[in-house]
Amino acid sequence: MTTATAGTDLSRATQLFHALSDETRLAVVEMLHDGERCVCDLQDALDVAQSRLSFHLKVLKDAGLVTDRKEGxxxxxxxxxxxxxxxxxxxxxxxxxxxxLAVRGGRACCD
Amino acid sequence: MTTATAGTDLSRATQLFHALSDETRLAVVEMLHDGERCVCDLQDALDVAQSRLSFHLKVLKDAGLVTDRKEGxxxxxxxxxxxxxxxxxxxxxxxxxxxxLAVRGGRACCD
DNA sequence: GTATTATATCAACTATTCTTGATTCGTCAA
DNA sequence: TTGACGAATCAAGAATAGTTGATATAATAC
Known part of the structure; x- marks a missing residue:
């Protein structure tokens, strides 16, 4: 069921994978694992420059991996x-x- | 069980995600979905320069996502x-x- | 042997991504 | 108001990744 059109949207897939292909961003995701956090909190815990964190948060947000909520x-x-x-x-x-995997076996191309 | 040390190996995770964060490489993975293929075959189907394909195959291989088998x-x-x-x-x-998600709720930092 | 084919590798270049420090904007407190 | 703080944005540079064309290597065919 997932096979026919699966992977058709390569660019969406690359966007997601790219967003996760950075240690700082993965660390953010990990920190958010057990609930939301404010930027200052993340900044403290991850010890990164503010603008740098902001940049990475934007990448995550653009990919839809995180949401933001303004409060004061x-x-x-x-x-x-x-x-x-x-x-x-x-x-x-x-x-x-x-x-x-079993169906196709050794047989491949150029034989 | 997977939680305690989960994500500890950020660099391995980023390597995998990075390897998949490119459309050409995802297209290769997709082509390999139903069995192995020789390089020439991939090159034909994907219409990419040979050295370029070779580069991307190396990224996939370095990440361990694909294996290669020499035959003639x-x-x-x-x-x-x-x-x-x-x-x-x-x-x-x-x-x-x-x-x-339920356990942590609204409560966050800096209140 | 020589020629040809399949693939990998390299060097140079281009493009993209990341980092840094400065600036800006909105919100709150005095 | 003014000042301070949290966060986003911007411009410039550094670093990384991808592309291209040329060359190298190894296997096969002649």
Missing amino acids: RWVHYALNSDTLAELLTIAGDLKPSRRV | RWVHYALNSDTLAELLTIAGDLKPSRRV
Whole structure:
């Protein structure tokens, strides 16, 4: 069911993977794992320059991986679990089922 | 069980995500989805310069996402489903469980 | 042997991404 | 108001990644 059009949207997939291909951003995601955090909090914990953190938060936000919520002068970021679910689907589609692997076997191209 | 040390290996995670953060490489992965292919075959189908494809195959191979098998003058590439399983685990660990979300709620930092 | 083919590698270049420090904007407190 | 703080944005430079064309290597065919 997921196979026919799976992976068609390569650019969306690359956007997600790219957003996660940076240690600072992954560390942010990890910190948000158990709930939302304000920027100052993340900055403290991760010990990164403010503008740098802001840059990475934007990458995550543009990819839809996090959401932000303004409250007074603070901004709270949280994981977007819909997008994380989307990621799981995409990642799952990359993995061939055992059956498919069995069907094609040694036979390949240029023989 | 996966939680305590989950995500500790940020650099491995970034390597995997980075390897998948390119459309050409994702297209390769997609082509390998139903079995191994020789380079010439991939090159034909994807219509990319040979050295460029070789570069991208190396990125995928360095990340462990594909394996290569030399046969005469051809090299056949195939997905490494162990690594794809690893990817799924990593991606899964990014997504907080519903329970965790519920426990932490509005309360955050700087109040 | 020589020629040809499949692939990898290298060097030079281009493009993209990341970092830094400065500036700006909005919010709150005095 | 004015001043301070939290956060976003911008411009410039540094670093990294990707592309291209040329060359190298290894296997096969002649």
